[in-house]
Structure formats: C-alpha cells, structure tokens
Amino acid sequence: MITTIPLLHDNHNHVSLYAAFSSCIDISRLGPEEAWNLLGSLPKERLTVVRGWKSFELPLAGEALASLPPLLLINFSLHGFAVSDAGLPFVEQAVPQVAANRNNQIWCEAHVPAIFAAYCGLAGIDEGKLVSYIDAMVPLGIGSSDEMTVPTQGALDRCLSSAYAERLKLWVAPELYEKVDKPRRAAVAGVKLFLDGAIGARSAAIQGPWIGPGTAMFTYTDEALLELLVTIGGWNTGIALHAIGELAIGQALTALEHAHTRGARFRQIRLEHLQFIDRDQARRAKQLGAILSMQPNFSSDSRDYSDRLPESYLRRNNPFRMLIDEAGFEPGIDLVFGSDGMPDGIAYAATASLFPAHPVQHLSLAELVTGYGPARGVSGTVTLEIDEDTGRVTVIGVKQDDQVPRKPSR
Ligand SMILES: [Zn+2]
Known part of the structure; x- marks a missing residue:
C-alpha cells in the first residue's frame, strides 16, 4: 500500500552530537x-x-x-x-x-552530558555540519527535532544562530543552564536529566535479573534528585527525565511528586524513553500532567536484546496499547514520539509500530504520525510504501514545500 503523511517532527534526537559525528x-x-x-x-x-x-x-x-x-x-x-x-x-x-x-562505568553513566560534550569537542561542530545533518533527515521524513542534550555552550550558540534554528527545540543539562545568560535560558525548552543507563550498555535501571552481566545504574540518589528538581522547579523552565527501567521511572515519579509538594513548578514535564513503564506508573505520570516521550524504534529491542533481557521484559517493552487504551494517553497531546537517532527517519519507527514484536507495541499509522506531529519551520509530504507481506515500511519519496523566506530581522 502507498500512503502519504506530512513531513514530521522528531521529539527526541541528539542533533548537534550526530552532526558533530557526521565527519x-x-x-x-x-x-x-x-x-x-x-x-x-x-x-x-x-x-x-x-x-x-x-x-x-x-x-x-x-x-x-x-x-x-x-x-x-x-x-x-x-x-x-x-x-x-x-x-x-x-x-x-x-x-x-x-x-x-x-x-x-558508574562515573560515566553519571556524567553523560560531560561525555557528550567531550565527543562533540573532539569531533567538532559547525554550521555546515549542522545544516547538512538536518538536510539529510528530510529525505527520511523528518523536518525538525527536539535536540535533547545540547552538549556545550558553543553548540548551543551554533544551534541558536543557525539558519535552521526554528527547526530545533533545545534541551540542556542543568550545569549548562546555570552557566548561560538569561536570553539563552529563555531560548531553551528546558533542562534534561539522565536518571539511568541504557539497555545496550546493560545499565538501564531494571529490577532484573539480566541474562548475563548487567547492573541498574542510577545517576542520582533519591535525595539528590529531589533537591535538584526543587532547584530546577524554581527556574520557570521545562524538565525532561531520561528513565528507561521501571526502577528509574519510579524514582522520577516519586521525586516529581515530592518536588511538587515542595512548590517546584515546571513549564513542561517530559519523561523520556519509559520502556518498562507499568500501569500504576502510567497513572501517576498522568496525575502529574507529564508528557511521555517514547521511541517506537526501541520496540525492536524485544527482538534484538533477547540475549540480555528475560522474556518478561521483552514482553513489557514499549506498552503503547496499555498507555493509550487503558491509561488514556493521547498521541500528540501527552504521548509524543521520536527516534533518538537510532536510526534516524520515520521508516524504522513505522515498521516497528505496524509490525511489532508484541501486540502491546502496536501503533496505527495515524497514532504514530500524530505522536510525532508535523515538522516545525518547514513542511512537506512523505510518501510511504507499506508492505504487508514483508512487514516493512519504506519512504519512497519526500516533497518539501517551498518555504516562505524569513523576514530579515532588523
Ligand atoms: Zn537520547
């Protein structure tokens, strides 16, 4: 089947980092x-x-x-x-x-933004790399992105002064937020924290047991996270929390609930990844008014990581049907989708959504598209081929609309 969707916005990517990596x-x-x-x-x-x-x-x-x-x-x-x-x-x-x-490894998991900054510094980034990375995503169906961890002040300035600034929604680590001046603070969507590791590195905070080695890694103690959220809650900005395992998700929810009773307020609360969220956690997230920011791409972890995750975890990964049908999350409103750049583009996410490893991971194309949302600062149409026989979705064409040139600022 051939169908057409709008050029989309990726709600979770690492644009400046990948742009730096492009060389x-x-x-x-x-x-x-x-x-x-x-x-x-x-x-x-x-x-x-x-x-x-x-x-x-x-x-x-x-x-x-x-x-x-x-x-x-x-x-x-x-x-x-x-x-x-x-x-x-x-x-x-x-x-x-x-x-x-x-x-x-513990230091490394606790200092992801510092390590991203190091990668970025060693690989180097400039306007040319940034623009060509963003351009290269258009044929894949993506016109704009949330940049989840702008690695350095230099990278922040690159993004803000880029010809494609409108196509980036920027998040920074708290250390960088505190370092920059008011106009820069006002230009970012909020502060991003990493609470646990990743499945690939066998460091996501799951109860386990892992098959083979694996350790739940936490960046913060419960007390330290609460204090940090209370501080950030006074900055009048947004917050995004990376939490993959159910233990990290629980830590995030408890800290947010307590921070809230201590007067912390956020312009937006986003919870990132949430691969092993359960029903009760979904209910608590809903009560907090949080936006769940998830990656249909990672539904395929249920196939790829059977070497390290037991069957019970493979089945619980990315429970979209539970979140939408039972917990009442609405794609595009409080359930948004992105790729984490693994890989870029809409084809892999659409394949994982329409032809998932487990039924609970299924998303209709309409839910997927609404959860990504239309691109910002650019528009166009993307033609998809959905092959029911092979269970694959491919992008077969992208047409970018002519953009109205921005009025030169005076
Ligand atoms: Zn990420």
Whole structure:
C-alpha cells in the first residue's frame, strides 16, 4: 500500500552530537572482522573519533586496545566508549576528566552530558555540519527535532544562530543552564536529566535479573534528585527525565511528586524513553500532567536484546496499547514520539509500530504520525510504501514545500 503523511517532527534526537559525528567514521554497519581491520588501518599520528562501535559484537580490551592506532570509539548506544592506548594522550589533553574516568562505568553513566560534550569537542561542530545533518533527515521524513542534550555552550550558540534554528527545540543539562545568560535560558525548552543507563550498555535501571552481566545504574540518589528538581522547579523552565527501567521511572515519579509538594513548578514535564513503564506508573505520570516521550524504534529491542533481557521484559517493552487504551494517553497531546537517532527517519519507527514484536507495541499509522506531529519551520509530504507481506515500511519519496523566506530581522 502507498500512503502519504506530512513531513514530521522528531521529539527526541541528539542533533548537534550526530552532526558533530557526521565527519566521523561510522562502523555500525560493518561486521566485527571488517570493523577490526578498518580500525587497524587508521592514521597512527592523530586521534580518530569512531562512532557506531557495537561493544557486544566487537569487545575490545587489554591487548586489542594496545595494538590499535589513536582512537576514541563511541558505543552505538552513545552510552559507553573506549580509548586505545595510543589515543589516551590525545584524550587526556583535550578532556582530562573523561580520560581519567574512562574505565569507571558508574562515573560515566553519571556524567553523560560531560561525555557528550567531550565527543562533540573532539569531533567538532559547525554550521555546515549542522545544516547538512538536518538536510539529510528530510529525505527520511523528518523536518525538525527536539535536540535533547545540547552538549556545550558553543553548540548551543551554533544551534541558536543557525539558519535552521526554528527547526530545533533545545534541551540542556542543568550545569549548562546555570552557566548561560538569561536570553539563552529563555531560548531553551528546558533542562534534561539522565536518571539511568541504557539497555545496550546493560545499565538501564531494571529490577532484573539480566541474562548475563548487567547492573541498574542510577545517576542520582533519591535525595539528590529531589533537591535538584526543587532547584530546577524554581527556574520557570521545562524538565525532561531520561528513565528507561521501571526502577528509574519510579524514582522520577516519586521525586516529581515530592518536588511538587515542595512548590517546584515546571513549564513542561517530559519523561523520556519509559520502556518498562507499568500501569500504576502510567497513572501517576498522568496525575502529574507529564508528557511521555517514547521511541517506537526501541520496540525492536524485544527482538534484538533477547540475549540480555528475560522474556518478561521483552514482553513489557514499549506498552503503547496499555498507555493509550487503558491509561488514556493521547498521541500528540501527552504521548509524543521520536527516534533518538537510532536510526534516524520515520521508516524504522513505522515498521516497528505496524509490525511489532508484541501486540502491546502496536501503533496505527495515524497514532504514530500524530505522536510525532508535523515538522516545525518547514513542511512537506512523505510518501510511504507499506508492505504487508514483508512487514516493512519504506519512504519512497519526500516533497518539501517551498518555504516562505524569513523576514530579515532588523
Ligand atoms: Zn537520547
């Protein structure tokens, strides 16, 4: 079947980070042997930043890291990285704290924004990279995005002064929010916190047990999170909380409820990912007036991560039917969708929604499109081919409307 939808807005992505990465070598599509050979052939005299490293396919430690040229390898999930022995002096010089803590997983999970800033600094970002990354998303069906963790003040200024500023809704870490002046604070949608790790890094805060190694990682103690939310609740801005496992989701809800009774107010409350949210947590989120920001893409974790998640978790992942039919969340109102850039574009999300691993993950095309919402600052139409036989959705054409040029500001 062929159908047409509007050019969409991605409610969760990492635009400046991926834009910075655009000049990096991406090994995510290579097999382990091919990736290994490529890594060995990289320049010996300078640091190369490599993205898309799948540590579970190509584990690298000890001797392997000692034999490689100067490399910073960034995990596919963005959570986790490795530095080759030869790369260490380069990383130490640029970002000493990140270098010193590179083998400390707890520190790394607790300092995701600092690590994103380091990635961004080492890879470099400019208007050209930003514009071409945003341009490259249009043929995939996406015209604008929430940028969930603007990594540095430099990146924030790039985004704000970009020709595509209208196509970005910006979120920053609390440290960056406190550092910048009033006009910059007013220009961001809010503050983003990471509460737990990721499934790919075996660090999402689930009760478990994991199959094989895995540890629930928390960035904050309950008390520290509450104090931070009370502080942010006085800033007259929005809040977004990354919480994947049910333990992190519970921590977020309890802290928000208590912060609220202590007078904290937010322009918007967003809960990000929520892959293992249950019925009772959904009810509490509804009561708080929170917006659930979720990624249909990650429904396929139920297929991809059967090596680490028990069946009960595979079945509970992304329970969209429960959220919509039982808890009363409405796509586009208090349930919004995005990609996290894994991968970019609407095709993968549409495939995961229409042909999910589990029935509770099913979304109609109308629900998916409403949950993404129309692109901002740009418009157009996207033609999709839905193949019921192969269970795949593909983008077969995108037509961008002519944009009315912005009046030059005086
Ligand atoms: Zn993200």
